[in-house]
Amino acid sequence: MKKWGIRLLKAASALLLLFVVVFGVWLENATVVRTSGGVYQAIYLPFFNDRRIKWRADFSITADEPNIQHIQGPIVERKADKSFAAQWACGNSVHTAEVGEYDPLKVTCGDKAYSYDFYPPAKTNDAAIFNTDGPVAVTSDLEGNLDYFLRWGIDTGVLNAAGNWAFGGGHLVVAGDMFDRGRYVYDLLWFLYDLEQQAEAYGGKVHILLGNHEQYAFIGLIKSVEAEHLWAIEQMMPYPLALRDATVLGQWLRTKPVMTKINNVLYMHGGISELVLSSGKTIEELNAMNREALDNYSEISDDVFALTHGNHSLTQYRGYAHAMDYYPEADQGLIDRTKQQFGVDYLVVGHSQAETLAPKFGGDVYIVENTHFSKEALVFEDGQPVIKPLSLLKERFEDKAYQIRSFSLFNMSDLKAFFGLFSAASRVPNR
Structure with missing residues (x-):
């Protein structure tokens, strides 16, 4: 390889190394926001004049020691024999159950009990x-x-x-x-x-x-x-x-x-x-x-x-x-x-x-x-x-117990939450 080629390669390597170092320092000064259940919500990246860039960490579908306190779901599927297969998220895991055609689904999550009745498949009513x-x-x-x-x-x-x-x-x-x-x-x-x-x-x-x-x-x-x-x-x-x-x-x-x-x-x-x-x-x-x-x-x-x-x-x-x-x-x-x-x-x-x-x-x-x-x-x-x-105004949901801490390059969940945004692009539906 000619000397100018070697010099160019060294210069490119040095620039890449500099970029990695600067990028790493930038991330280390970012702030991680997770929900009360430990799910990544956002990463705030420092910008000029004390401003911050909000990074959509929620698109990464990442959680760190999850602890879901309120039931999510249930997702209930109707089986060929007319029974039902249900699953829901609570705590740090997914739970499942099967119920008969005429039975309610009874679920406990945290300190709250839930009961779900299922009805015959809904019919489309063309009359409007x-x-x-x-x-x-x-x-x-x-x-x-x-x-x-x-x-x-x-x-x-x-x-x-x-x-x-x-x-x-x-x-x-x-x-x-x-x-x-x-x-x-x-x-x-x-x-x-x-x-x-x-x-x-x-x-x-x-x-x-x-x-x-x-x-x-x-x-x-x-x-x-x-x-x-x-x-x-x-x-x-x-x-x-x-x-x-x-x-x-x-x-x-x-x-x-x-x-x-x-x-x-x-x-x-x-x-x-x-x-x-x-x-x-x-x-x-x-x-x-x-x-x-x-x-x-x-x-x-x-x-x-x-x-x-x-x-x-x-x-x-x-x-x-x-x-x-x-x-x-x-x-x-x-x-x-x-x-x-x-x-x-x-x-x-x-x-x-x-x-x-x-x-x-x-x-x-x-x-x-x-x-x-x-x-x-x-x-x-x-x-x-x-x-x-009415007796009250409607307010959009807000988690009252968000978890906030500094970003760490040595935390794999933090890295996954950051880079997961790029994989989310593949989820955009096409026509």
């Missing part, structure tokens, strides 16, 4: 238009916050103090986004699964609508999943597989629509954009298209993607609240044409945060994702909107 003489209460964006929903239900009269159905022949609409951000997503899902049966027994009805975060869960887009919940589910199976058709909750959710009409009100998660309205599709056609897209995400056409998952879709559109780079804010003309096409007087959505329940567009539109800012809930009585007072 309902009439009722009873009241209709609506909420949205619960994000695994069962405690808030219980309080909301008591305040609105949907639930009694014991958390059971108290709404008689009334209807409850949960307008999407039960998943993500919160740690107790499965607690909320199992509660709603059971509440649906209670409501039917009293002549009432629970309408579960799918939002964009339900769609994310089905395709495995984990960007908003809470770290401890994600880690626990992944100890049992890859996150989207926990919602496959063979599971009780996955099969149940697959029967749910993205929009419904009750009396003179149209409910959905995001809203009706110009694109959706101009498609000319009925409520039933839009629901059917969205159901089919859940299981064929990678194969759907661009046109179907735009209507089911795109920025202008029923689950993503925010034009009722504000403009985005992708579209202008809705105007009264769009609202009027939507009301006429679907034969309603009111449009009710979640998805976009609003500071108050005060209606928009001359009283035609209500955005019920207001409860971070105002203690108000929306109930329709005799076809007219009534604003009910």
